[in-house]
Amino acid sequence: MNYLRLLAEKFPTIESVTNELVNLRAIMHLPKGTEYYFSDLHGEHEAFIHLLRSGSGVIREKIDALFRSSMMEEDRSALAALVYYPTTQMARARKTEQNYADWCAITINHLVIVACEVSAKYTRSKVRQTIDPRYAGLIEELMNTDGTDADKRVYYREMIETVVQVGCAEGLIKALCHLIQQMTVDQLHIIGDIFDRGPRADRILDELMKHHDVDIQWGNHDVAWIGAMCGNPVCLMSVLRIAISYNGFDCLEDGYGINLRPLSMFAATTYANDPCERFMPHVLDENEFDPVDPALAAKMHKAVTVMMFKLEGQLIRRHPEYEMEGRLLLDKMNLEKGTIQIGGKEYPLTDTNFPTVDPKNPYALTEEEQNLLDGFQASFRHSERLRTHLDFIMSHGAMYKVANNKLLYHGCILVEEDGSLTEVELGGSRHKGRALLDYLEMHVRRAYHSEAPDSVDLIWYLWCGARSPLFGKDRMTSFERYFIDDKALQKEHMNPYYKHYDQPEFCEAILREFGLDPACSHIVNGHVPVKHGDSPIKAGGRLFVIDGGISKAYRSKTGIAGYTLISSSHEIQLAEHRPFHRGNDLESPETYTTVHIVERMPRRLMVEDTDAGQRFSRRIEELEQLLGLYRQGVFGEA
Structure with a gap:
């Protein structure tokens, strides 16, 4: 009762409770957001920022799906690069486009289409929270204008033309690019080692x-x-x-x-x-x-x-x-x-x-x-x-x-x-x-x-330490590597975990230790780079090792430049990356990233299937109790 009284302070009327119940029940039936998992970034800021802004190639896939029949390959690459690096790409366009104002108008239209696509499975309130406040009203109007109505098409076109005329186009383009980046990656998981070896x-x-x-x-x-x-x-x-x-x-x-x-x-x-x-x-x-x-x-x-x-x-x-x-x-x-x-x-x-x-x-x-x-x-x-x-x-x-x-x-x-x-x-x-x-x-x-x-x-x-789960070795042989030329003394032995983690029953026991059902759960692990030729998928798909060598120091061992694990409402994907080079902002992500589907969901996952869905379910139960108390007259409305 004390908790429900506190809840009543936030929802002081029957109307406010019912509005929140409608909102939460609707959200429960939206598709789950896409989660991205990165590991062992080790200061490689250019490569990581490229992967994050490009959604590890997913944004380019969206652009291709939307514009393959209406836009040349070169133009699709340029649009993708603009989403990742709006400032540098607009500077390039100012120098190369004969009519920069027309380019801005066409680009805004394309970006609105992409923004609508990547935002489709989110509530308007969540999208609104992500939009740059300076352009929130304008972007919401552009994204929610019905293009089937002739008058609304004129209204839409006039908004864009006015934005260009008054000199706000570049700010709007930046805001749309940021929105697309943020909506593509709903949740971001970093599996350790942000620091060291790389530059920044x-x-x-x-x-x-x-x-x-x-x-x-x-x-x-x-x-x-x-x-x-x-x-x-x-x-x-x-x-x-x-x-x-x-x-x-x-x-x-x-x-x-x-x-x-x-x-x-x-x-x-x-x-x-x-x-x-x-x-x-x-x-x-x-x-x-x-x-x-x-x-x-x-x-x-x-x-x-x-x-x-x-x-x-x-x-x-x-x-x-x-x-x-x-x-x-x-x-x-x-x-x-x-x-x-x-x-x-x-x-x-x-x-x-x-x-x-x-x-x-x-x-x-x-x-x-x-x-x-x-x-x-x-x-x-x-x-x-x-x-x-x-x-x-x-x-x-x-x-x-x-x-x-x-x-x-x-x-x-x-x-x-x-x-x-x-x-x-x-x-x-x-x-x-x-x-x-x-x-x-x-x-x-x-x-x-x-x-x-x-x-x-x-x-x-x-x-x-030898019994540190973050280190996972019996000793660190820095002194021996600096001062003694004996390979045997320089050897660091891995914890037996790394001998067992390709065994399904071993991973199942670990999942149970943390209260998870092995039948529908996975382990995502970093720390030890996957050597060239080895698979990052262990134990029949129960464990993923996603340290693939984004750090330049490891690439001779791994042969690649890291992995991204992507978990969407439809499937789990593993993106394998090749080395990023400075100035590659126009490179097609297909040549940089190879994406493999490693597991398809038996049905599309919705918000109700997630941890957030469990929290929403509890809140729905609490709100239903509060609604009952209002209707019984136990609590009075404010």
Whole structure:
């Protein structure tokens, strides 16, 4: 009764209740919106933004279906490119079109037709919420004018001609393009790892924050950035190490305003005569704003790496329960002999120049290193843009998500060799499966919002710990890769999850662990790139691995440039992408993306079949109870 009284404040009359009941019951019988799933974006902003704005090729398919018989192939490609990149394409049209005003009028007409097509399965109120408010009334009139009536056709034509005459055409075109993009992708799911390796994760987050419905399942690279913002010094150095090693100076300096000048000065002096050959950056993308000399970048890379290993040692010693003593390697070095002792065996070091490492206290930072760390922590904390982006990741993110019969997570569910769930002891309690992910998520939130020390430390364990479901390996062998030429020591063994996840019964057990019916549910997974020739479809279609190598760093292994999983009211599709190149905004999506139907629905799915439909059903029941109370006179109308 107390709840119904609160509900009555929102719906104070019989008329308001009945109007909402009519609206909700009607919505329940609309087709479900199309959901898009992306994973492991790794800073590849140009490729991702192209995929998002093009609906992974779906917008071009709509344009072809609408205009194949009335428009040349070249013109359909140009219209698709306009939808994706309205500003650049209008600038091109201004230079190439003989009568730009006529071009604008014809283009507006075409865009209205496309907008009507992609918006057809949504309510007018939802479409209205998506339209740029400056053009809402105009666009609604254009989209809802009946073209079969001669007078209305004149009315429609006059609206467009007036828009062109008064100079509002470009603004209207941009608003229509944005509406088409937003209506094509109803829900957007990001299965982790937005950051690292690629050039501009910050621009990806800018784009995500514009979308009306997005969720994020945290990846290990994402939690490393969360940890850096929380003040975890090891996460901070890990983030800097990866960014510098992949020439990510634009993201750090231009994107987030992180001051790297003190590091460059320290590295140039400390490693002045050191070639730092094993620390040369991977230059997969040229810097746009402030190019850094590769030789200096290598010295900076080495400086933060040594600091990272020192800080790792301090954290591992604070937490013996992590059982990561095998990562304490600085104290195993004999720099005079140029060797290191691991597992009772001596190995030669590839590098013996450690001017900041005190053999008597190898994990202590020097005074200069401590000053650098203090400066970086302040720089991260004071970056308003980084804070805004991480606030968004926290508010829209989680360790996993159950949505519309899909289980979404980035890494893995920890299991033993026999496939049984691994029980992990952390913080004096034991957890496994879903309960483990819930426990870890609670600590990530505690770390971010209250900076509880143990929770802040645990974020680093999530980044690279042997029992981290986001990492999914037995160890991270960064030290061995830098300083020891022995492939056996560099090997990182995957969790047994990756041996079992192609078995239907294994995936069915995981789905049941999260309360899902295996007969109609799927797992969507990222983290490990699908190697060239392997299928991303596992366990007879119960699990999809959609890390296909959108990151340039993985393309030699994958042979492609990533996957998009698309779940519409009719079917589940898997879009396979080839590499995106700058300036390809007129390229036909058919040559960039190949779409395969992997599962057809036995019937068209409606809103009533979704999680939103379940919420609407509960609200309908509540409103019916409220309506009964009004009609019985128990509640009086306002």
